[in-house]
Amino acid sequence: MQQSREKLKSDIVEFVDQYVNDNDVVVGVLRYGSHIPHVYQKTCLERGRKPRNIQLVLSHMLTFFPPEFFPDRDFLILDDTVYEGVVMGEKLSQIRGLGASPNRVRSAVLVAHELSEFEVECPKPLVRLPDAEYIAWKEELAFVVRQDIRPTERDHPLYYFRGENLELGQLLSIIENYGKLHPVGSDWNAPVFRASLTIDSSILWDVAELDGIELDKIAKIRLYWQSVESGYQMTLAPIVFAAVEIPRFVEKSSQRLATLLGLPDTFFASMYESRPPEMIFYFVSRCIAALLLHRFLLQIGPRLQMSDRSLTMIAPEVVDGHVNYIFPAEYVQFYRVVTDQITKILASTAQTSMLPLGDAWKLPECSLIEREPGRLLPDVYRILEFMTRQGDPAVWDGKRWLPRKTVNGVSFQEIVGHFGDVCFVSAALDELLDCGLIRARDYQRNRTSGTYMVREFLSGGEYKALQVSRIADTWRFEAPAVNPTLREAEALDLWGSD
Amino acid sequence: MTFGDLTDQEKLLLEQRTSAFFNLAGVRAQEVLGASDTGLSTKKIYKILANAIQDWTWLSFRGHDRKEFKFRGIGGLTWIPHRFGALGLVRPHIQYTVTFHYGLFPNIIDLVAADEYAKYGCVSKEESGTRRIVFPSYLTYEVLRKLPVEGNEQHFWSKLVEVYARLDGDSLDAMASCRTRTTAAHSLWIQFVHWKREMGIALDRLREDDSVLMDQKTKESIRKKVESARACMHSITAKMGFRQNLGQYVERVKSAAANTELSNYLPCLDELDPPKTPILDFDKFVRLYPYLAAMSEICEEYLKQTDILPATTSADLGVIEQRLRELGRFGSIKRTLIDPRRWFTLLRPPKDKNKEIARLCLELITELFRAFEQELILPIARPTEHYSDFLARHYPLPVDHFLPGF
Numbered sequence: 001m002q003q004s005r006e007k008l009k010s011d012i013v014e015f016v017d018q019y020v021n022d023n024d025v026v027v028g029v030l031r032y033g034s035h036i037p038h039v040y041q042k043t044c045l046e047r048g049r050k051p052r053n054i055q056l057v058l059s060h061m062l063t064f065f066p067p068e069f070f071p072d073r074d075f076l077i078l079d080d081t082v083y084e085g086v087v088m089g090e091k092l093s094q095i096r097g098l099g100a101s102p103n104r105v106r107s108a109v110l111v112a113h114e115l116s117e118f119e120v121e122c123p124k125p126l127v128r129l130p131d132a133e134y135i136a137w138k139e140e141l142a143f144v145v146r147q148d149i150r151p152t153e154r155d156h157p158l159y160y161f162r163g164e165n166l167e168l169g170q171l172l173s174i175i176e177n178y179g180k181l182h183p184v185g186s187d188w189n190a191p192v193f194r195a196s197l198t199i200d201s202s203i204l205w206d207v208a209e210l211d212g213i214e215l216d217k218i219a220k221i222r223l224y225w226q227s228v229e230s231g232y233q234m235t236l237a238p239i240v241f242a243a244v245e246i247p248r249f250v251e252k253s254s255q256r257l258a259t260l261l262g263l264p265d266t267f268f269a270s271m272y273e274s275r276p277p278e279m280i281f282y283f284v285s286r287c288i289a290a291l292l293l294h295r296f297l298l299q300i301g302p303r304l305q306m307s308d309r310s311l312t313m314i315a316p317e318v319v320d321g322h323v324n325y326i327f328p329a330e331y332v333q334f335y336r337v338v339t340d341q342i343t344k345i346l347a348s349t350a351q352t353s354m355l356p357l358g359d360a361w362k363l364p365e366c367s368l369i370e371r372e373p374g375r376l377l378p379d380v381y382r383i384l385e386f387m388t389r390q391g392d393p394a395v396w397d398g399k400r401w402l403p404r405k406t407v408n409g410v411s412f413q414e415i416v417g418h419f420g421d422v423c424f425v426s427a428a429l430d431e432l433l434d435c436g437l438i439r440a441r442d443y444q445r446n447r448t449s450g451t452y453m454v455r456e457f458l459s460g461g462e463y464k465a466l467q468v469s470r471i472a473d474t475w476r477f478e479a480p481a482v483n484p485t486l487r488e489a490e491a492l493d494l495w496g497s498d
Numbered sequence: 499m500t501f502g503d504l505t506d507q508e509k510l511l512l513e514q515r516t517s518a519f520f521n522l523a524g525v526r527a528q529e530v531l532g533a534s535d536t537g538l539s540t541k542k543i544y545k546i547l548a549n550a551i552q553d554w555t556w557l558s559f560r561g562h563d564r565k566e567f568k569f570r571g572i573g574g575l576t577w578i579p580h581r582f583g584a585l586g587l588v589r590p591h592i593q594y595t596v597t598f599h600y601g602l603f604p605n606i607i608d609l610v611a612a613d614e615y616a617k618y619g620c621v622s623k624e625e626s627g628t629r630r631i632v633f634p635s636y637l638t639y640e641v642l643r644k645l646p647v648e649g650n651e652q653h654f655w656s657k658l659v660e661v662y663a664r665l666d667g668d669s670l671d672a673m674a675s676c677r678t679r680t681t682a683a684h685s686l687w688i689q690f691v692h693w694k695r696e697m698g699i700a701l702d703r704l705r706e707d708d709s710v711l712m713d714q715k716t717k718e719s720i721r722k723k724v725e726s727a728r729a730c731m732h733s734i735t736a737k738m739g740f741r742q743n744l745g746q747y748v749e750r751v752k753s754a755a756a757n758t759e760l761s762n763y764l765p766c767l768d769e770l771d772p773p774k775t776p777i778l779d780f781d782k783f784v785r786l787y788p789y790l791a792a793m794s795e796i797c798e799e800y801l802k803q804t805d806i807l808p809a810t811t812s813a814d815l816g817v818i819e820q821r822l823r824e825l826g827r828f829g830s831i832k833r834t835l836i837d838p839r840r841w842f843t844l845l846r847p848p849k850d851k852n853k854e855i856a857r858l859c860l861e862l863i864t865e866l867f868r869a870f871e872q873e874l875i876l877p878i879a880r881p882t883e884h885y886s887d888f889l890a891r892h893y894p895l896p897v898d899h900f901l902p903g904f
Contacts, residue, residue: 132570132648132901186506376513376592376612378506396640435507470514470644477617486622487607490540490629491599 008140009043011110016040019108019122020054024076025326029059029091031439032138033079034154035145036110037323042148051322059091060155060442062098064279064328070099075106076122080141081134082109083462085118086405111137113462115400135463142436147191149224149235149319153433153440156222156237157286157335159293159342160319164231166309168193171225171234174303178296178361179220182427185434193225194434198426200362201240203295207288210256212249216241216412218364218422219292222430233314238289238296241412243454246277249284261287262337271330281442281453283334290338297345299361313342366423374479377471380428384437384459384468385475386410386418393459394469403465409443409456429457436460437468509591511646513614516573516588518645519655520609521618523547524633526656527663536625537632540606545667547586548674549765550658551577552681555895556766557654566650571900578603579684579888581692581730583737584674589889600882602889606631657760664754672740672747678769680894682741683780686734687876690783691884693730693790694867696723697797698860700806705856709804720806731794734787741780770894778892782874789828792821793866800855803845813845825862830869835862 016037020026028034037054044051057065059077077091088107096102108122114130129137145152149160172181172195179199201208201219208215224235249257254268271280304311316325316335327335369379390408394401415425432438443456459468504512527546528534551572558569574589587603596608610620610631618641619634637645642652662670676682700723709717740747748765755764799813799821819838826836834840835858844851844858867878877887 136901186504186509189503371595373595374612374616375595376590376614377510378592381510394644396643399643401644431506435505437507466644467511467646470646471510473644474613474617477613479613479616480611480621482607482611483622483624486624486629487605489624490605490607 004136005140005144008137009039009144012036012039013043013047015108015110015123016052016054020052020076020078021074022052024074024106025055025057027057027059027062027075027077027091027095028154029077029079029087030154031152031436032081032141032145033077033109034058035148035150035152036078036080038148038150038320039141039144041322045321053322053324055324055326057326058154060282061328061331062091062094063276064282064331065098066274066328067099069328070095071101073100074104075100077105077107079107079109080111081138081462082112082116082118082120083134084113084402085116087461088118088120131463138463143187146185146187146194146434149192149226149233151194151222151224151235151237152436155282155440155442156239156289157331157338158316159236159238159339160314160316161234161236161311162228162231162314163234163304163309163311166232166304166311168225168227168232170309174300175223178299178363180364180366180423180426182423182430184222184430191226195223195225196427196430197221197223198364198423199292199296200364201292202362204240204288204292206260207257207291210249211252212245212247213253213257213284213288214243215288217416218412218426219289220426220430221293221296231310233319236293238293240285240288240292241455242285242288243411243413243452244281244284245450245452246272246280247450250280254284257284257287261291262341263287263334267330267333277444277451277453278442279328279330283330285442285455287334290334293338294341294345297342301346301348311346313339313346315339364422364426367421369419369421369424372479374482375475377474379424380431381471382419382475383415383425383428383432385472386415387438387457388459388468388472392469392472393465401466401469403461403463407458407465409441409458411454411456415457433457436464437471504591506592512571512573512591514573514646515571516575516591517614517618518647519573519575520547520588520615521620521633521637522645522647522652522655523550523659524620524631525618525635525637526659528633529636530660530663534632534635537623537630539628539630541582542670543606543631544585544587545583545670545674546659546662547575548577548584549586549662549665549670550655551575551586552674552677552895553658553760553764553766554655555897556768557658557760557763559896559899560763560766560768567654568901569651569654570648571897576889577681577893577895578885579675579681579688581688581726581733583671583733584681584685586674600885602882602885654760657758658764661751661754661758661760661764665750668740669747669750671736672744673751673765676737676740676744677748677765677767678894679741679780680769680778682737683778683783684888684892684894685737686780686783686787687778687874687878688881688884689730689734689737690790690867690870690878691881693727693794694863694878695881696730697727697794698863699723700727700801701797701856701860701863704804704806705853705860707853709806709852712805717806724801724806727794727797731791734790738784738787770896778876778894779874786870786873789825789866789870792824793863796821796825796862797859800845800852800859804852815842815845818842818845825866828866828869830872831862831865835865 037056041051075095079088082088092107095105106121109120111127111129113134114128175197179197182196184194184196198218198220201215201217219240222237226233250268250272255265258265258267387410393404393407395404416422419425437460438457439460440457442453444451444453459465528538554572557567574591575586576589578585578587590604596604598604607622609615610622621632623630623632675685700720703720751765755761796818799818801807802811803813818841822836822838825831844855871878
């Protein structure tokens with residue numbers, strides 16, 4: 001295992017050295033393509049060599065850039081693998097449609113599925129792997145990515161911190177006062193500890209009152225913790241679940257939300273003129289999430305100070321090193337405002353008399369999901385069955401199982417509507433996202449009052465679609481009742497007692 | 499053999515593969531035996547699996563020159579030496595909701611009723627006093643392609659199952675338990691473990707309460723323990739016989755595999771290099787068996803004069819003396835425990851000395867097994883501990899040569 005992991009990392013270094021040119025703007029295709037430059041950089045540093053600088057754009061932000069961004073640049077659309085080529089095809093046509101010169105756009109992947117007919121420019125020749133090896137390769141990459149301080153999902157702004165004198169357990173004990181804590185993933189020995197704090201969104205009561213925004217009952221902050229030589233490093237990714245009717249929001253509440261965060265009043269309105277709705281939704285939901293983070297830090301900052309434990313923000317450039325992100329101007333402005341505020345919050349001196357109390361926070365109301373007899377799979381997988389009720393994510397073409405090209409997603413609210421327990425749903429979604437069985441996307445939907453945008457969850461793609469389909473099959477199966485006499489007889493005759 | 503370090507996803511995939519291999523085996527065996535209506539007895543399934551697991555593991559190890567023999571692991575299907583002979587059992591990876599035997603193995607009846615296994619269509623039933631599992635008559639191509647088992651794996655697994663499904667009960671048992679010196683030694687070791695446990699529990703109960711005053715239920719449970727201990731003795735002689743006549747069973751496998759792709763390979767009689775596992779000496783077990791037989795007979799003589807067995811008679815002092823003398827030849831047994839006079843004073847009236855004899859029997863058993871442990875350089879622990887140790891340190895099949903992935 002270790003050997004193949006090192007080989008994979010070597011392959012990535014070799015690939016970047018050979019195919020990424022200095023003037024390329026690398027479009028990192030979410031999820032894993034966007035991690036390749038970081039894996040490259042980390043591997044180079046581990047092996048004592050200086051990595052090259054890479055300019056990186058996250059693929060979900062392509063449409064956020066103005067038209068003048070695209071001509072006169074060389075783009076390299078970078079993904080980890082190509083299975084059928086659906087995503088790569090979409091990205092290529094998207095960037096060309098946005099104004100990139102077709103002869104200055106190249107596609108690149110590390111490996112392809114043996115049945116993929118999709119042709120990429122780099123590398124030549126392309127390594128094609130049979131199904132089992134392809135899956136093993138992807139799982140290895142997923143493992144390597146999970147070692148990173150960044151979440152696998154890359155469409156949430158990340159806030160980096162470092163500090164001293166604080167053990168992980170102490171931090172978790174403090175933050176548990178503000179929500180329901182769920183460790184994520186089962187690889188406890190990974191260098192990065194992943195957890196998620198499910199928070200009752202009533203702390204965002206003022207946002208919930210805004211016209212055009214429907215805020216779900218809970219929000220969350222994902223946490224990625226790593227112990228470093230000088231103390232610890234931590235990444236926080238705040239997330240809210242909201243449905244936003246863009247025109248209504250822009251007209252009635254955009255100014256108020258911008259003010260709440262400290263952005264110019266016209267921040268959303270000016271975007272509305274010329275940018276796609278997904279961009280506005282992105283900033284609305286991420287602004288609300290940033291507000292959540294501010295309020296959370298306002299609570300825990302003083303508590304840390306009181307016990308002489310430090311927490312300071314680090315600029316992303318410090319963490320990103322030789323990977324130079326290119327963000328749209330709006331993102332840069334948004335991020336600067338948010339981080340300035342965080343820096344202020346963390347720098348303010350705590351007054352004992354004014355120390356915020358965790359008790360004032362309403363904790364999410366969790367209940368227990370009842371286990372059905374005859375079920376072997378952990379309950380988190382029940383979500384997959386629900387998620388795929390509208391259509392199996394894998395389709396049988398008479399020869400083999402393929403991932404369905406268009407899959408419907410379900411919103412957080414819809415999942416909670418079915419299962420009832422927000423904590424269970426929140427934890428299960430984190431778990432399933434972490435292992436790649438599901439994906440999340442910002443998606444436009446229609447209803448009688450007009451279109452709105454929402455965060456949706458849907459089955460993982462490629463071979464994960466088949467795995468989701470298998471699991472959903474299992475959950476759909478009505479487990480038969482066991483004849484107790486038969487069971488007892490088998491136990492007695494065959495096993496006796498210990 | 500530890501699954502502790504796997505991620506939840508990896509564990510789930512292993513479980514899915516286990517279920518797939520289990521169902522593929524059941525469907526194929528049922529087809530070969532024309533038993534779609536009646537299904538297969540649980541014993542038959544266990545035995546077929548125990549054999550197929552061994553060959554599967556070695557085939558992919560040996561056939562390094564043949565790409566089609568490059569397999570991934572076999573999920574949680576595990577070769578287990580058992581008091582009923584070696585079995586192919588499922589070791590779970592995900593958190594099962596069913597009860598485990600020895601903390602490790604789920605009851606097959608529970609297993610086939612659980613969604614991940616039952617979704618392929620297998621059900622348990624009872625017919626003429628035999629517990630049977632009825633598998634679906636076939637799996638559709640669509641379902642087969644959905645299994646997390648590669649085409650070559652499905653093909654060769656079915657072939658293996660087919661070969662073993664054709665064998666008679668003794669051949670299946672002999673090949674499952676005794677095809678190599680190591681597996682044969684394991685098969686005897688587990689009998690030593692069980693005999694000590696079963697007879698130990700029975701004697702412990704008799705040491706505590708007077709059998710005359712016991713209720714029927716307690717007597718019945720002690721009787722079952724004694725019967726189990728007897729079955730262990732019977733099994734040891736059967737296994738030694740299998741090993742002695744292995745050639746004929748090997749020929750039967752070869753004959754069943756003739757005219758198949760696997761004819762040049764089956765049965766796999768390979769063994770791990772000795773340095774890879776602690777040495778397990780079959781000959782030593784065979785050499786020690788007479789001492790266990792002597793101990794067993796002493797216990798049987800004592801039991802005759804309890805109210806546990808149907809025909810209550812007196813213990814034969816001549817037999818006891820002879821057996822004690824035999825034990826005396828096993829150098830390290832304390833003389834005070836095997837002095838016949840001590841036994842004789844307790845074995846004759848009044849009957850109320852029965853509790854003391856039970857205590858003496860237990861002491862002698864403890865002493866004897868301590869000597870066995872020294873001789874064998876192996877522990878003879880309770881079954882649960884034994885299996886943990888077996889899986890962690892003594893598993894006799896290679897497990898680290900499979901293709902990566904689940």
